[in-house]
Amino acid sequence: MSDYIIYGYCPTGEAALQECLNRNWNVVCYCDDREIKRDHYETGVPILSLKEIRKSNIKGTFIIAIANCGQIINKLDNSEEYILAAEILDGPRPDINYATKKKDMANIEVDAFIAEQNAYLHPERLFLRNVDLEITERCSMRCRDCSNLMQYYEHPKNFAPADLIHWMTVFSSYFDEIFEVRLIGGEPFMHTQVQEILSELIKLENIRQITFYTNATIVPKDSLLDVMTSPKVGACITDYGDLSRNIHKMIQAFDERHIIYDVHEAGMWAKCSDIRKRNRASEDIEQTFINCCAKNLYTILDGKFFRCPFMANAMNLQAMPYIEDDYIDICSLGDDREKARLILKDFLKRSYWASCDYCSGRLFDGEEIPAAIQIAAPLPYEKV
Ligand code: SF4
Ligand code: SF4
CATH class of the missing domain: 3.40.50.20 (Rossmann fold)
Incomplete structure (x- = not known):
């Protein structure tokens, strides 16, 4: 044997x-x-x-x-x-x-x-393990060190359900499979039309899982909870202690309906939300990317596909210029599926991202800072 x-x-x-x-x-x-x-x-x-x-x-x-x-x-x-x-x-x-x-x-x-x-065994397939879909810039908390840069939004907005569904329908059509779409914000349950968004996303066949990333401040209403009972849907709850003021109610509601969820204590935060150009040498920019633990957090924001939420939100906030090579405008990929798949494959393989020069990077074993320190007002920043 x-x-x-x-x-x-x-x-x-x-x-x-x-x-x-x-x-x-x-x-x-x-x-x-x-x-x-x-x-x-x-x-x-x-x-x-x-x-x-x-x-x-x-x-x-x-x-x-x-x-x-x-x-x-x-x-x-x-x-x-x-x-x-x-x-x-x-x-x-x-x-x-x-x-x-x-x-x-x-x-x-x-x-x-x-x-x-x-996907490794069949490299001809176009597979994406997960992509974050930012459905709202609004959050029910205001964390000073939010790695998704929510602390800078002065007038945060929800994205229109029709736009979100259109982007995801077009985007997913190029892939053989997207394993998980992660609904994020801010706080995804801040979006008043989240039920409509979820009901449509569930219908997209080559998306296997849809997961809410929530801070447990807002318990979804009954009709949304009913949609969440789909085996395709789950929730990842971050427990921020007293700040997650409805965590027990949320867990009870999920348990009653057998909704799939997991709870993680907030922790392992790094200081990584300072947006400014560092003027590093190109090898150092590439190394910042290679060493970054957020490099595979692909993000869709405002119809564009980004490598990570930092790039997505820093450009969306105009805290750095839109660097054309560092995002894909989903609706510009066009009807030629094979051509679009090649563009996406190249994008997924790249290891040099000029945008990383605007970021401190997030090391796997970097210094830990206290999680979720709340601030009273949005942080000021300079627009480019
Ligand atoms: S709860 Fe805090 S860390 Fe999470 S999205 Fe909101 S502001 Fe960012
Ligand atoms: S180092 Fe690059 S990949 Fe990592 S979070 Fe910053 S911008 Fe994103």
């Missing part, structure tokens, strides 16, 4: 473990380099770093359970064999009570990881 090492202690890793047990495959350990995971042994399988595995001379075929599998493949030596979790989790999935995440959210994460690995 061969031995296996599951790369990634996460819901996909747990699903892979269960599948291995079903196949009578021997799993020696998980491999996970994140410090935070060291003490978690709920599944009875030890968790070791890649360094520890190599040092202990543990041998086995790696089952890569990380979404960004290309990065892990590059880490492995030529002598280290691997398969992707997507290759063994392509059939009906066993019913698992996950140790690493709430069950319904864990199942969505496994679906997302498998979809991303399948």
